[in-house]
Amino acid sequence: MASSKLRIASNIKNEELINLRRQELVNAAVKLFVEKGFHKTTVREIAKEFGMSMGALYDYIRTKEDILFLVCDHIFKSVSDKLQVSMVGEKDAKEKLRNAIRDYFIIIDSIQDYTLLLYQETKSLNRKDRNYVLSAEMELTKIFENIIAQGIKEKTFNIDKRTAKIVANNIMVQGQMWAFRRWVAQKNYSLNNYIKIQTDLIINSIS
Amino acid sequence: MASSKLRIASNIKNEELINLRRQELVNAAVKLFVEKGFHKTTVREIAKEFGMSMGALYDYIRTKEDILFLVCDHIFKSVSDKLQVSMVGEKDAKEKLRNAIRDYFIIIDSIQDYTLLLYQETKSLNRKDRNYVLSAEMELTKIFENIIAQGIKEKTFNIDKRTAKIVANNIMVQGQMWAFRRWVAQKNYSLNNYIKIQTDLIINSIS
Amino acid sequence: MASSKLRIASNIKNEELINLRRQELVNAAVKLFVEKGFHKTTVREIAKEFGMSMGALYDYIRTKEDILFLVCDHIFKSVSDKLQVSMVGEKDAKEKLRNAIRDYFIIIDSIQDYTLLLYQETKSLNRKDRNYVLSAEMELTKIFENIIAQGIKEKTFNIDKRTAKIVANNIMVQGQMWAFRRWVAQKNYSLNNYIKIQTDLIINSIS
Amino acid sequence: MASSKLRIASNIKNEELINLRRQELVNAAVKLFVEKGFHKTTVREIAKEFGMSMGALYDYIRTKEDILFLVCDHIFKSVSDKLQVSMVGEKDAKEKLRNAIRDYFIIIDSIQDYTLLLYQETKSLNRKDRNYVLSAEMELTKIFENIIAQGIKEKTFNIDKRTAKIVANNIMVQGQMWAFRRWVAQKNYSLNNYIKIQTDLIINSIS
DNA sequence: TATGAATGAGACTTCATTCAT
DNA sequence: TATGAATGAAGTCTCATTCAT
Numbered sequence: 001m002a003s004s005k006l007r008i009a010s011n012i013k014n015e016e017l018i019n020l021r022r023q024e025l026v027n028a029a030v031k032l033f034v035e036k037g038f039h040k041t042t043v044r045e046i047a048k049e050f051g052m053s054m055g056a057l058y059d060y061i062r063t064k065e066d067i068l069f070l071v072c073d074h075i076f077k078s079v080s081d082k083l084q085v086s087m088v089g090e091k092d093a094k095e096k097l098r099n100a101i102r103d104y105f106i107i108i109d110s111i112q113d114y115t116l117l118l119y120q121e122t123k124s125l126n127r128k129d130r131n132y133v134l135s136a137e138m139e140l141t142k143i144f145e146n147i148i149a150q151g152i153k154e155k156t157f158n159i160d161k162r163t164a165k166i167v168a169n170n171i172m173v174q175g176q177m178w179a180f181r182r183w184v185a186q187k188n189y190s191l192n193n194y195i196k197i198q199t200d201l202i203i204n205s206i207s
Numbered sequence: 208m209a210s211s212k213l214r215i216a217s218n219i220k221n222e223e224l225i226n227l228r229r230q231e232l233v234n235a236a237v238k239l240f241v242e243k244g245f246h247k248t249t250v251r252e253i254a255k256e257f258g259m260s261m262g263a264l265y266d267y268i269r270t271k272e273d274i275l276f277l278v279c280d281h282i283f284k285s286v287s288d289k290l291q292v293s294m295v296g297e298k299d300a301k302e303k304l305r306n307a308i309r310d311y312f313i314i315i316d317s318i319q320d321y322t323l324l325l326y327q328e329t330k331s332l333n334r335k336d337r338n339y340v341l342s343a344e345m346e347l348t349k350i351f352e353n354i355i356a357q358g359i360k361e362k363t364f365n366i367d368k369r370t371a372k373i374v375a376n377n378i379m380v381q382g383q384m385w386a387f388r389r390w391v392a393q394k395n396y397s398l399n400n401y402i403k404i405q406t407d408l409i410i411n412s413i414s
Numbered sequence: 415m416a417s418s419k420l421r422i423a424s425n426i427k428n429e430e431l432i433n434l435r436r437q438e439l440v441n442a443a444v445k446l447f448v449e450k451g452f453h454k455t456t457v458r459e460i461a462k463e464f465g466m467s468m469g470a471l472y473d474y475i476r477t478k479e480d481i482l483f484l485v486c487d488h489i490f491k492s493v494s495d496k497l498q499v500s501m502v503g504e505k506d507a508k509e510k511l512r513n514a515i516r517d518y519f520i521i522i523d524s525i526q527d528y529t530l531l532l533y534q535e536t537k538s539l540n541r542k543d544r545n546y547v548l549s550a551e552m553e554l555t556k557i558f559e560n561i562i563a564q565g566i567k568e569k570t571f572n573i574d575k576r577t578a579k580i581v582a583n584n585i586m587v588q589g590q591m592w593a594f595r596r597w598v599a600q601k602n603y604s605l606n607n608y609i610k611i612q613t614d615l616i617i618n619s620i621s
Numbered sequence: 622m623a624s625s626k627l628r629i630a631s632n633i634k635n636e637e638l639i640n641l642r643r644q645e646l647v648n649a650a651v652k653l654f655v656e657k658g659f660h661k662t663t664v665r666e667i668a669k670e671f672g673m674s675m676g677a678l679y680d681y682i683r684t685k686e687d688i689l690f691l692v693c694d695h696i697f698k699s700v701s702d703k704l705q706v707s708m709v710g711e712k713d714a715k716e717k718l719r720n721a722i723r724d725y726f727i728i729i730d731s732i733q734d735y736t737l738l739l740y741q742e743t744k745s746l747n748r749k750d751r752n753y754v755l756s757a758e759m760e761l762t763k764i765f766e767n768i769i770a771q772g773i774k775e776k777t778f779n780i781d782k783r784t785a786k787i788v789a790n791n792i793m794v795q796g797q798m799w800a801f802r803r804w805v806a807q808k809n810y811s812l813n814n815y816i817k818i819q820t821d822l823i824i825n826s827i828s
Numbered sequence: 829t830a831t832g833a834a835t836g837a838g839a840c841t842t843c844a845t846t847c848a849t
Numbered sequence: 850t851a852t853g854a855a856t857g858a859a860g861t862c863t864c865a866t867t868c869a870t
Contacts, residue, residue, distance in 0.1 A: 052851085055846085064843095169391055184348075189373075249861085259834075259835090269862095458864075461832095576814075583805055611784050615788065615827070
C-alpha cells in the first residue's frame with residue numbers, strides 16, 4: 001500500500017524523506033480541507049500550515065490535486081488498516097459481523113471529519129486517482145461481504161450471495177451516515193445506541 | 208414552496224419572467240454542474256448555456272452561489288413533489304412502505320445526476336441556504352418515518368419509535384446509494400432487483 | 415442662465431417638460447451624489463430615486479456625466495441667484511462687503527453638502543462642462559472683486575487692484591472652508607462667530 | 622511615520638522590499654491618478670506603469686483603495702517632512718510666520734498635482750484611512766497655529782486664540798488655493814508675488 | 829412617449845505554478 | 850535543496866447604455 005504514494009512524482013530523491021514530508025503535508029492539508037474544503041483552501045495556506053516554502057512544497061507534489069489524492073489515500077488507509085487489525089480471531093460469522101460493524105462504526109466516528117472529506121472531495125480527483133480510491137473502498141466493502149458469505153455457508157444467514165453484496169454496501173453507507181447525517185444521528189443517539197440499533201436491524205434482516 | 212425562490216434578490220421586476228428565466232437558468236446550470244461540478248463550472252459557461260449575456264444572468268441572481276441554491280432547491284422539490292403525489296391512497300402500512308420505497312427509488316433513478324449533485328455540492332452553500340436544503344431533506348425523511356410509525360401502531364412493525372427514525376434514514380441513504388455507488392449497484396442489479404432486495408431487507412428487519 | 419441646460423441634448427421636444435423633469439432629476443441625483451459620490455452612484459439608483467424608468471431618464475440626458483453637469487450647474491446657480499439678490503441696495507463699500515460676505519457664508523452653510531459635491535466632483539466633468547462651471551465660479555468671485563474695487567476707489571480700502579483679486583478669491587475659499595473643514599470650523603465656531611471673525615480679518619487686512 | 626505603511630497588509634515577507642516596491646507603486650499611481658483621477662485609473666494601468674504583473678501588484682496591497690491610501694500618505698508626508706525641516710531656527714514670531722508661509726507655499730507649488738489629488742480623492746478612502754489623513758492635515762495646521770500663538774504671547778499679534786486657529790486654517794487653504802485655483806492664481810501672479818501678497822494680507826489682518 | 833430587460837465590455841481580485849537567487 | 854517573489858490567466862461581478870415592445 002505504501003507504494004501508492006509513489007504514484008505521485010517528486011523532485012526529491014531520498015524516498016524516506018519523501019514519505020516523512022508527505023505525511024506532514026497530509027496532516028497540514030487534511031486540517032485545512034476539513035475546515036474549508038478542497039477548492040477554498042489555497043496552496044499558500046497549505047504551505048504555511050506545512051511549515052515550508054511554496055517551492056519546497058512543490059518539490060513533493062506536482063499539482064494541488066496531488067495533495068488531495070495524498071489526503072484521500074491516507075484517510076482511506078487509516079480506516080482500512082484499523083479495520084484489518086480488528087478482523088483477526090476465530091469467531092462465528094454472526095459474532096464476526098457484529099464486531100466488524102462495531103469496529104467500523106467506531107473508526108468512522110473517530111475520523112468523522114475525514115470521512116466527510118473523503119466522500120465530498122473524491123469527485124475533484126482526476127479519473128485515475130478517483131478509481132484508485134474507489135477500488136480501495138470496494139476492498140473494504142469486501143471485508144463485510146466475506147463475513148456474510150461465511151455466514152451463508154454456515155447457514156447462519158439466510159440470504160443469497162447477491163443480497164449479501166447489497167448488505168455489505170448498506171453497512172458501508174450506514175457507517176458513513178453517522179458522519180454525514182450527524183445532525184440527525186448524533187443528536188438523537190449515542191454511538192453505542194446507534195451501533196446496537198443498526199447492527200440489530202442488519203442481523204435481523206439477514207437471519 | 209415557490210416562494211423559496213424569492214429568497215434570492217433580482218433586478219428584474221416581472222415576477223413571471225423571473226420564474227421562467229430561473230427555470231431556464233437551473234436547467235443550464237444543472238447540466239454543467241453535473242458534468243464538471245460547481246467549482247469547476249464558470250459563470251461564463253453557465254451564461255452561454257443559459258443563452259444569455261453574463262449581465263442578463265446577473266439580473267436574476269446576486270452571486271454564483273445563488274445558482275447553486277436555485278439548482279439544489281429545484282432538485283429537491285422535484286423529488287419531494289413526485290413523492291408527495293405517490294403517497295395518496297388508503298393502504299396498510301406495509302403496503303404503503305413498499306410503495307413509498309419503490310416510488311422514491313424510481314425517482315432517484317430518474318434523476319441520478321441531480322442526486323449526486325445535491326449531496327456533493329450542498330457544502331458549498333452558505334449556512335442559511337444549506338440549512339434550508341437540509342431541512343427539506345428532513346421533511347422527506349419524515350414521510351417514511353410516519354409510515355413506519357403507522358405500522359408500529361398497527362402492530363405490523365415490531366420496533367420502537369427511535370429505531371423507526373433510523374430506518375427512515377436508512378431508506379433515504381439506500382436510495383442515494385443507488386446513485387452514489389452506481390458502479391457497484393447498477394452494474395450488478397437492475398433497478399427492480401435492487402428495489403426488491405432492499406425492500407425485503409428493510410421489511411424483514413422491522414417485522 | 416436657463417439656457418445652460420440646453421447645452422445637453424434631449425429626445426424630448428417640449429422644452430418646458432424638459433426643464434421640469436430635469437429639475438426633478440437634479441433633485442434626485444444631488445441627494446445620491448452627496449451621499450455616495452458621483453462614481454459610486456449608479457444610473458439605476460438615480461432612475462429609481464427619480465421615479466422613472468431608465469429609458470425615460472435617458473430621454474432627458476445623453477450620458478451619466480450629463481447628470482453631473484446638470485447638478486453642478488444647478489448648485490452653482492442656487493448660490494449665484496441668491497447672492498445676486500442680496501446684492502441690491504445703496505451702501506458704502508465696507509458695508510456692502512460685510513453684507514456680501516455674510517450672505518455668501520450663510521448660503522454656503524445652507525447648502526453645505528452641495529458645496530462639497532460641487533468642488534469634489536467637478537473634475538469628473540469633461541473639459542467643456544468643467545470650464546463652464548469654472549467660469550460661473552469666476553463670475554461669483556467677480557462680485558466680491560467689484561465691491562472691493564469700489565472701496566478702493568472710495569479710498570475705504572487701502573490695497574491695489576491686484577491684491578483685490580486675491581482677496582476676492584480668499585473670500586470664496588474661506589466660505590468653502592466652512593463646508594470643507596467642517597470638522598474644524600463647525601466644531602469650534604457658530605456660523606455667526608465664524609462670519610464675524612473672518613469678516614473682521616478680511617476688512618482688517620485691506621483697510 | 623514609516624509604520625503607517627504597515628496599516629496595509631502584504632503577502633511579501635521582506636519588509637525592505639515592501640517599502641521599495643510600494644515607493645515605486647506610489648510613483649506609478651500618483652502619475653496616473655493626477656492625470657485621470659482615482660476612479661478612472663484601472664489597476665491594470667497602474668500595474669503597467671508599476672512595471673509588474675497584476676499579481677505582483679496585489680502582493681503589496683489588498684485593494685485598489687490601499688493604493689490611494691499609500692499615495693495620500695506619501696503626499697502628505699512629503700509636505701509634512703519638508704515643512705518640519707524648514708521650521709528650525711530661533712526667530713521672532715512674525716519672522717517665523719513669514720518663513721513658514723513662504724516654505725509651505727513653495728512646497729505646495731512644487732507638488733501642485735499631488736495637492737490637487739490629495740484634496741479631491743480623500744473622500745474615496747474608507748473612514749479609517751480618511752481619518753488618518755485628516756488628522757495628519759490637522760497636525761500641519763497646528764504648526765501655523767503654534768507660531769501665531771507665540772506671536773500673541775509676545776504681543777506681536779493682536780488677536781485672540783480662537784481667531785488664531787482660523788487664521789492657521791486660512792493659511793492652509795490659501796496655500797491649497799495656489800494649486801486649486803491655478804487658472805486664476807498662477808495666470809495672474811508669480812509664486813513670489815502670490816506669497817508676498819498673501820503674507821502681507823495675513824500679517825496685516827492680525828497685527 | 830415610456831418601460832425595463834438585455835447587452836457586453838471591462839473592472840477588481842485570486843491563486844496555482846514557476847524560477848532566479 | 851530551499852526560498853518566496855513574480856507571473857498571468859482566469860474568475861466573479863458591475864453598470865452605462867440600448868432597443869424591442
